[in-house]
Amino acid sequence: MKRFLGFIKKEFYHIFRDKRSMFILFGMPIAQIMLFGFAITNEINNVNIAILDKSKDSETQKIINKISASKYFHIEETINSESQIQSIFEKGKVKAVVIFENHFSKNLQTSKQGKVQIITDATDPNIANTITNYTNAILLNYIQEVNKTNIPTYSIDTQTQLYYNPELKGVFTFVPGVMTVILMLVSAMMTSISITREKELGTMEVLLVSPLNPLQVILGKVFPYVFLSIINATVIVILGVFVFGMPIQGSLFLLAAESILFIITALSLGILISNIAQTQQTAMMMSLMGLMLPVIILSGFIFPISSMPLPLQIISNIIPAKWFIIIIKAIMLKGATIDIIWKETLILIGMTLFFILLSIKKYKIRLE
Amino acid sequence: MSQEKIIAVKNLSKKFGNFIAVNDISFDVYKGEIFGFLGANGAGKTTAMKMLIGISKPTSGEAVVADFDVNFQAEMVKKNIGYMSQKFSMYDDLTIKENITFFGGIYGLSRNQIKEKTAQLISDLGLENELNKLVGDLPLGWKQKLSFSVALLHEPKIVFLDEPTGGVDPITRRQFWEMIYAEAHKGTTIFVTTHYMDEAEYCDRVSIMVEGKIEALESPKNLKQQYKVTSMNEVFLKLARNVE
Incomplete structure (x- = not known):
């Protein structure tokens, strides 16, 4: 045990004395969460739009007031004919035009249906989509208010209800996503690099000739990263909650336990990589290409899995990160307990055991 | 020199697939x-x-090192030997003191033993002022001497040196061999691989391996007589030619 502690102490010296490690460990999580939180977001704020009101009655004025009162939109211009639409889009002045049909108010009363057209500049499809959704939400809200006072009620032809994330806040998807990416990065990449580093320097040979057994060597290398990953996960959750208002509906204990499970999954992948790779560079490339890219692209962090082509959907099942994101989203947003996410948890445990067994099998320390 | 065997190797072989190393x-x-x-x-x-x-299992044959069988008691063998690899084998980003503490620790030395050993080692090497310097900042010659001393921390019966003097200047090599002599004088067995033939002259006995087999095993003096040459380099060349 004393030997083991000495080993861990040495490992911390390596980490704390290496500027790059320190940056990846502590700078990266904070930078990433701030970036995703403030810059890379699907939310819109003060988007410039134009209004084409052909009806110009009291009802359209109410809706326009509602739109301009929301913090999402800024009415940049009011235009008079459809011929102007093309030119204002081309100038890039506005992202969307909201058009009210002729006799909007009258149609609403007679046929119980008013028509509004939303034209968006879809060069940025995500923003266009969000604008449409937000405008719809405002219209819906208006119709509900009107219906309270009017009998018989006007018809509502769309009904949208957004559960768990009614404001469609990006923060709710990126906090679990960033946490997954960071845990993968720290646990898998950093450990595989730190193990291959010793191989490259020749110190691994010296350690293996020492009375330490190979298992102790590997555990000693891995332990500091378990510790640091837990700290990282905590920092991300705290930032998510206090800076971005991420809710945690479920139990913190379950969240911590699942996170530790995922850390172990990632570590076992890191060990597997360090068994195959002989140099730090190879280990880094393998971690980035083999782990980071799938985590970012196929885990459902950025691109929804349900809209991927079927082959990719099938492949996404073997990405541990996918299951972890499902688990922590369920805990944070829906307050899920273990009897809801036991299946995903079992899959993660199974994957971890598989990676560990594979590592043991591959565990031939080839020294040239 | 006693006749007490400390390494006894018998019919040892290692194959990698079809290749007999x-x-x-x-x-x-x-x-x-x-x-x-x-x-x-x-x-x-x-x-x-x-x-x-x-650290490598024989394909066949046996070897007893420091009274333990490498086939069955590898862990005991490891406890009783010291090892210095050909790549410089300490941590550059740790200080001299931290390196000594670490390596002493993994060989199970107590805190007091480590303290004592550190003090002794530092004064032997004249490194009093460098104790808290990073090993990476030391010149190669010093690193090598330090590495050798660290391999001896736990007072092993045998120390294995794998090409210990690669890349250092002749003066440092000379000093390094003086350290080896001093250690051998204390009764520690030194097992050293080298490809510097002049260094072979410093050994009590040398074995020369050619293509997986030991072709000669004698004192340098006898080998030179046997092959009627004046240097170990010539002995080596003659042997290699014979096999071809």
């Missing part, structure tokens, strides 16, 4: 001697040594 070698090393293990690159000396230090 070490082919049925047998030899003994006696307590307190400086044993030179020579051979060209690829002759099998590193593979043979790895079996002796317990």
Whole structure:
């Protein structure tokens, strides 16, 4: 045990004395969460739009007031004919035009249906989509208010209800996503690099000739990263909650336990990589290409899995990160307990055991 | 030099697939001697040594090192030997003191023992002012001497040196060999691989490996007489030619 502690102490010296490690460990999580939180977001704020009101009655004025009162939109211009639409889009002045049909108010009363057209500049499809959704939400809200006072009620032809994330806040998807990416990065990449580093320097040979057994060597290398990953996960959750208002509906204990499970999954992948790779560079490339890219692209962090082509959907099942994101989203947003996410948890445990067994099998320390 | 065997190798072989890296070698090393293990690159000396230090399993044959069988008691073998690899084997980003503490620790030395050893080692090497300097900032010659001292921290019966003087200047090599002599004088057995033939002259006995087999095992003086030449370099060339 004393030997083991000495080993861990040495490992911390390596980490704390290496500027790059320190940056990846502590700078990266904070930078990433701030970036995703403030810059890379699907939310819109003060988007410039134009209004084409052909009806110009009291009802359209109410809706326009509602739109301009929301913090999402800024009415940049009011235009008079459809011929102007093309030119204002081309100038890039506005992202969307909201058009009210002729006799909007009258149609609403007679046929119980008013028509509004939303034209968006879809060069940025995500923003266009969000604008449409937000405008719809405002219209819906208006119709509900009107219906309270009017009998018989006007018809509502769309009904949208957004559960768990009614404001469609990006923060709710990126906090679990960033946490997954960071845990993968720290646990898998950093450990595989730190193990291959010793191989490259020749110190691994010296350690293996020492009375330490190979298992102790590997555990000693891995332990500091378990510790640091837990700290990282905590920092991300705290930032998510206090800076971005991420809710945690479920139990913190379950969240911590699942996170530790995922850390172990990632570590076992890191060990597997360090068994195959002989140099730090190879280990880094393998971690980035083999782990980071799938985590970012196929885990459902950025691109929804349900809209991927079927082959990719099938492949996404073997990405541990996918299951972890499902688990922590369920805990944070829906307050899920273990009897809801036991299946995903079992899959993660199974994957971890598989990676560990594979590592043991591959565990031939080839020294040239 | 006593006749007490400290390494006894019998019919040791190592195969990698169809390739026979070490082919049925047998030899003994006696307590307190400086044993030179020579051979060209690829002759099998590193593979043979790895079996002796317990990190590679022999395909067949047996070897007893410091009274323990490498086939069955590799862990005990490891406790009783010291090892210095050809790549410089300490941590550059740790200070001299931290390196000594770490390596002492993994060999199970107590805190007091480590303290004592550190003080002694530092004064022997004249490194009093460098104790808290990073090892990476030291010149190569000092690193090598330090590395050798660290391999001896736990007072092993045998120390294995794998090409210890690669890349250092002749003066440092000379000093390094003085350290080796001093240690051998205390009764520690030195098992050293090298490809510097002039260094072979410093050994009590040398074995020369060619293509997996031991082709010669004698004192340098006898070998030179036997082959009627004046230097070990010529002995080596003659042997290699014979095999071809």
